[in-house]
Amino acid sequence: MSLRAALFDAALEVAPQEPWPRIRVDEETWIRATFGLHAGDVTLLALWGEPGLVHMGLIEEETGEILVLSLDCPDGHFPSVGITHAPALRLERTVREMVGLVPDGCPDERPWLDHARWGISHPLGAEEPAAAEGAPYVFLPSEGPPMHQIPVGPVHAGIIEPGHFRFTANGETVVRLEERLGWVHKGIERAMIGADLERAAEIAARISGDATVAWSLAFARAVEAATGVEAPPRAARLRALMAEMERIADHLGDVGAVCNDAAFSLMLSQCGQLRERVLRAAGAAFGHRLMMDRVVPGGVAVDLLDPRPIAEAVAAIRAVFPRLVQLYDVTASLQNRTVGTGRLDAALARRWGAGGHVGRASGRRFDARRLPGYAPYDGLRFDVPVRDEGDVDARVWIRILEIGESLGLIEQILAGLPAGPIRVAVPSSGRATAEGTSLVESFRGDVFVWLRLDGEGRVARAHFRDASVFQWPLIEAAIALNIVADFPLINKSFNCSYSGHDL
Amino acid sequence: MPKFLIESLLRRPRTEAPPAADDEALVELGRCLDAAAHRRLGRSLAIREVDAGSCNGCELEIHALNNAIYDLERFGLKFVASPRHADVLMVTGPVTRNMREALERTHAATPDPKWVVAVGDCALDGGVFAGSYAVAGGVDAVIPVDLHIGGCPPSPEALLRGLVALIEKSA
Numbered sequence: 001m002s003l004r005a006a007l008f009d010a011a012l013e014v015a016p017q018e019p020w021p022r023i024r025v026d027e028e029t030w031i032r033a034t035f036g037l038h039a040g041d042v043t044l045l046a047l048w049g050e051p052g053l054v055h056m057g058l059i060e061e062e063t064g065e066i067l068v069l070s071l072d073c074p075d076g077h078f079p080s081v082g083i084t085h086a087p088a089l090r091l092e093r094t095v096r097e098m099v100g101l102v103p104d105g106c107p108d109e110r111p112w113l114d115h116a117r118w119g120i121s122h123p124l125g126a127e128e129p130a131a132a133e134g135a136p137y138v139f140l141p142s143e144g145p146p147m148h149q150i151p152v153g154p155v156h157a158g159i160i161e162p163g164h165f166r167f168t169a170n171g172e173t174v175v176r177l178e179e180r181l182g183w184v185h186k187g188i189e190r191a192m193i194g195a196d197l198e199r200a201a202e203i204a205a206r207i208s209g210d211a212t213v214a215w216s217l218a219f220a221r222a223v224e225a226a227t228g229v230e231a232p233p234r235a236a237r238l239r240a241l242m243a244e245m246e247r248i249a250d251h252l253g254d255v256g257a258v259c260n261d262a263a264f265s266l267m268l269s270q271c272g273q274l275r276e277r278v279l280r281a282a283g284a285a286f287g288h289r290l291m292m293d294r295v296v297p298g299g300v301a302v303d304l305l306d307p308r309p310i311a312e313a314v315a316a317i318r319a320v321f322p323r324l325v326q327l328y329d330v331t332a333s334l335q336n337r338t339v340g341t342g343r344l345d346a347a348l349a350r351r352w353g354a355g356g357h358v359g360r361a362s363g364r365r366f367d368a369r370r371l372p373g374y375a376p377y378d379g380l381r382f383d384v385p386v387r388d389e390g391d392v393d394a395r396v397w398i399r400i401l402e403i404g405e406s407l408g409l410i411e412q413i414l415a416g417l418p419a420g421p422i423r424v425a426v427p428s429s430g431r432a433t434a435e436g437t438s439l440v441e442s443f444r445g446d447v448f449v450w451l452r453l454d455g456e457g458r459v460a461r462a463h464f465r466d467a468s469v470f471q472w473p474l475i476e477a478a479i480a481l482n483i484v485a486d487f488p489l490i491n492k493s494f495n496c497s498y499s500g501h502d503l
Numbered sequence: 504m505p506k507f508l509i510e511s512l513l514r515r516p517r518t519e520a521p522p523a524a525d526d527e528a529l530v531e532l533g534r535c536l537d538a539a540a541h542r543r544l545g546r547s548l549a550i551r552e553v554d555a556g557s558c559n560g561c562e563l564e565i566h567a568l569n570n571a572i573y574d575l576e577r578f579g580l581k582f583v584a585s586p587r588h589a590d591v592l593m594v595t596g597p598v599t600r601n602m603r604e605a606l607e608r609t610h611a612a613t614p615d616p617k618w619v620v621a622v623g624d625c626a627l628d629g630g631v632f633a634g635s636y637a638v639a640g641g642v643d644a645v646i647p648v649d650l651h652i653g654g655c656p657p658s659p660e661a662l663l664r665g666l667v668a669l670i671e672k673s674a
Contacts, residue, residue: 159562162554162602183556183601185601186597186638187635210560266508272571
């Protein structure tokens with residue numbers, strides 16, 4: 001019997017959650033799950049809390065089956081997951097500061113998103129007044145006479161999001177990188193509480209702007225699961241069309257930017273032009289360059305009236321991009337910077353459940369479009385490219401190959417777009433509460449949504465987990481023993497979201 | 504690569520004609536750009552971008568200003584890496600409480616005369632995040648703002664119109 005099935009058998013109660021079950025468990029079963037994570041039988045999808053209750057989302061990778069475990073915490077404590085499974089550490093720190101639940105045995109007691117600036121503590125739990133003047137943060141020690149530290153951020157040199165990186169280096173070689181995040185924490189999960197679906201969808205679309213389609217889709221699918229609604233076939237296809245356009249645009253931007261960080265600006269210039277083609281096609285076809293607020297619960301907000309701009313953009317990329325790929329492949333000065341740089345070990349990628357190009361460049365063949373899978377991808381042909389090298393070059397190649405797959409998907413969607421409605425009404429569930437979950441593949445990996453609706457169609461509670469949550473810690477591992485100057489390349493090859501992480 | 508470069512030399516530029524300055528922006532800027540500042544800076548302005556809490560949507564479109572289609576540098580505007588080198592702070596996002604001090608210090612590090620351009624709907628009043636415990640408000644809740652370019656996110660063209668107005672007023 002698989003661990004997931006065994007855990008399910010040990011359920012005290014099954015909660016009304018769709019499409020995957022949520023079960024209330026006792027402490028023994030909770031601890032058994034944490035050992036299962038450590039053993040690699042299941043992968044951690046998310047860890048979050050609400051007053052008196054902590055939740056752990058698990059996925060069985062071979063089958064794509066998802067299970068959410070919930071543990072009552074009547075005394076405000078729960079057994080630490082991070083003590084045996086390091087990927088849970090930052091999540092646990094977040095549960096403690098946001099909800100006020102204490103992970104017993106958690107080896108890291110430092111705050112994470114809470115920089116002591118909010119004037120309150122535990123915004124998702126029993127809120128109390130707190131300091132707003134900031135507090136010192138203790139970075140992990142690195143000892144040895146020749147070491148020096150390089151503090152970077154939160155305001156960076158480029159046009160990027162804020163975060164703090166503390167490098168400890170020996171000469172040019174990075175011995176340790178420690179991230180400090182949380183700067184763009186906007187209080188998204190609390191803003192969701194009590195929001196009607198329209199407002200909640202708007203907020204979800206702004207979790208991470210570069211993945212706005214994926215986040216809107218994940219939110220919509222969770223709402224649809226909770227309310228028992230299915231988006232019409234035409235809407236499902238249009239959603240995938242937008243999601244693949246977003247994927248191409250983001251990958252083009254990142255391929256160009258990685259090369260630019262190796263001082264090869266020609267690639268940035270060429271990829272930038274292609275990216276602009278995609279955004280303009282999106283603007284012409286859907287009325288918004290980033291397609292923000294176009295995917296909504298029940299379907300899509302706008303129909304595709306004229307597919308020609310999209311077809312033309314696809315043709316333009318097909319004409320130019322192969323030459324750029326060839327250029328990337330034969331330019332020795334560029335390869336010198338990307339090959340072998342920032343290698344991410346396959347075992348770490350698996351343990352952290354690294355999604356997207358980060359996982360797939362290190363041998364982890366996971367793509368939420370395949371497993372657990374969702375409409376309309378079961379009716380479309382595409383490959384999920386995987387590499388084993390785990391370096392910057394492999395992550396660039398995954399993106400290059402995914403651009404090709406997404407172009408093929410767009411062509412299939414345009415060729416077989418069914419007629420019919422694009423949106424159905426989302427009824428209130430009829431029950432006092434209804435819960436839904438979803439897992440959607442954004443350009444940077446799988447994003448997870450859990451939400452509970454009240455009887456009037458408002459959000460009672462919601463949790464969002466970006467792919468970045470499990471990718472950020474892996475940059476710390478990938479940079480080790482590389483030179484400081486290669487950090488921009490490594491960082492850009494991951495391209496984690498700060499906003500999606502900080503919420 | 505030589506083939507690419509030769510082709511680019513022989514081809515007409517991809518860069519598109521500049522849009523006209525935004526009238527509303529011209530009026531807004533008239534209040535803040537005095538003659539002395541014009542003399543000192545000429546037509547060239549250095550911009551330091553600061554994300555004070557955005558969803559990164561605005562950053563995507565600000566990035567697009569640097570591509571070959573919009574080519575911001577032809578107007579004498581360029582992004583610089585340090586506030587010490589900047590004349591303009593371009594700020595996005597609702598200002599989060601966690602970023603407030605970093606924004607104040609970046610503003611203080613920018614030499615006078617300086618202008619602040621707030622970009623995006625969140626930068627105006629917090630947008631969809633207004634009222635959150637973690638959000639201080641729009642940019643002008645923290646530092647004085649000279650020009651606001653709205654949109655969620657504003658298109659590169661809207662950004663250009665606003666910035667061209669800035670350059671015309673400061674020239």
